[in-house]
Amino acid sequence: MKMDLITAVLCILAAMVAGEIVSMKTKAFVPSVFVTAVLFLIGYWTFFPQDIVSTAAFGQPFAGLAMYFLITHMGSLMNIKELLSQWKTVIISIAGVFGILVALLTVGRAVLGYDTVVVGAPPLTGGIVAAVLMQEAAREKGLEMLSVLAILVYVAQGFVGYPITAILLKKEGKDLLKKYTGTGDKKISGKNSEEKYTEKRLLPQMPKQYNTTYMMLLKLAFTAFLAAKCAEIFNNLLKSMKAGFSIHALVFCLIFGVIFAEIGFLDRKVLNKSESFGLTILALMAFIFDGLKNATPQMLLQVAGPLFGVIFIGVIGLVIFSVISGKLLKESIPMSISIAMNALYGFPPNFVLTEEAIRSLTDDEDEKEYLTQIMMPKMLVGGFTSVTIASVIIGGVFAGMLK
Template sequence: MTFSVIAAFTIILVVLTAGEFVSAKTKAFVPSVFVSAVLFLIGFWTFLPKDIIEQGSFAKPIVYISMYLLLVHMGTLMSLKELLSQWKTVVIALTGIIGICLLTLTVGKLLFGWETVVAGTPPLTGGVVASILMSKAATDKGLTSIAVLATSMYIMQGFVGYPISALCLKKEAKRVLGIYKTDGKKSNSAKKAVNFTPRKKLLPPLPEKYQTPYMILLKLGLVGWLASLIGPVIHVNDFVVCLILGVIGCEIGFLEEKALNKANAFGFLMTTLMAFIFANLSQATPSMLKQIIAPLFGIIVLGVLGMFIVSLIVGKLLGFSKEMAFACTLTALYGFPADYILTHEAVKSVCETKDETEYVLDDMLPKMLVAGFTTVTIASVIIAGFFVKLL
């Protein structure tokens, strides 16, 4: 079935809006990304064409542009000091990956066999690259069902990660809001008073009349382009470099704070990215899931249990609440932009004023973003490169 471009676009937005509606009605108890994923899956199994996302013009070129611009923008939401201070988050996220491997390679091996857990574990640690590497390795060895498992693991893990993360983040948001209401208001007011006087930066700000959407997007594009050139040279993923350069660009005054919001482009770019994420569900046919459902969900359950145990121990040692520590490790199941959206939904569901929302977001969002990059963008690729040799 083929739709016109505007019809396909509208259908996609109906599904995404339905997810937000349910999330708002349930106060983020049921996250929007989970609802949208279920609706897309049902749609792909019934009446939606497999390429509905591409028919709606959410194809790879615009998606990659969105990724570069959004991740540079995310850097403008954090200070350099804040980014460097997230070393505890990195440690928790990495130990969460270790927790996954410990249980899947021991208990999982006994239940499902060595080849199954070796192929299924790297995609569980996050990232499409890990899924592709393991699927190709299994196919090269003639292990067709194992290759299907590797692909399905990447596609289906979010169904477990979304609702558990939503619960953890909502509890954490309530905890941080409680701190704000008891003794955080004064410190937040003092922080705002300091921030009200602009810090002197290396580059003077552009006059207001030149801070147009074109100019802001141009500067974001230049930083993203620079990241794409630097990334391969230093062997770091382009998107990680985008975040780092976004922080630096904002610190020196080249980029505006909350750049995409000022360019009025954030909403559309995020919509583009979310639509493309769900395109992967078109591969998950009922027959595919029936074939590998036991090891698929068995490995996911073991992985999540491993993350929970490790995050409980390490999070306590590093001063994180158990909910925040667990949520940081769970980013391995979805990464960006779901980590951003789930955090925002949780915070909006418990906060009533703008000051409350800003305070809680400032505490939670940097942790989730850094955790997501640590697990999905960095650790999963390293894990996959090692596990390919074990298959």
């Protein structure tokens, strides 16, 4: 069926709101992204047109712009010290991805067969780029069913990752709050949110009358622009060195967001202050759910066995390796698994899941700020490590492994 713009927007918002209501009623036990994803899936199987997201103007290029803005905005929430301190997160995330590969290339290969695990493993590490690479590689070899599997693994893995991560993040948040309030083993003093954002900066603050919505967005766009150009130069250098991989521009956006907020050029919480955050995250989440339009009931039935096997075996490997690495690095088990689980969805679901978990635990703004400053950087960096970097490299390697 055909749908006009405002009807498409209305349907998308209804699915988003339904997800939020269920999440609030269950205190984030059932995450909103899970409910909304199910509703989108049912919608595509019934009355949603295939182009509902693009009809609502939430497809490309708006979704691409939203991604650049949101990631740079995320950087403005951190400081350089926090970003540099996330080396443990990077190791745990890589360990989780390694666990997926080890489990699938050993147990998975014995149960599912070589070609199935070679096609299924890269999409399970998170990236759409890896999924497309394996889809094309399978098609070139005449493996049509496995080309479908590649996309379905990418689409379906979130249904496993969302609820598990929601439960674990709530557990981590509860433990952190016990320490923060002094009811646990150790009292940790947090910073008031206003106090946190009055640090010394290299550049003077812009007068309030000039720091309008347009000005804040201009500075955000300029920061993202510089990040994208630096990424282009850096990746051209890697290409000239025949490195065989590249670093996504969004990784540079996160780093530039941190640096430019630190020196005082970019406002902290810039999308919130410019009152642009809601529409931006709506467009991006709608675009993410757009990937479900290809998961028809027939496709799911056709590859149900291999699909379940790849995800189940891969996730078991992810959990085992993330727990081991977390133990060695003295990170909690819930946080270690949550970091590694980013491979199953990445950004922005990791941001939404973390926000919901925090919101369900406390109404106190200082406590929310405390939990955000500890949990959010770990989830964001974990997502970049697995989805944006590792999965692209793995996809490139595994595409050449098909027989």
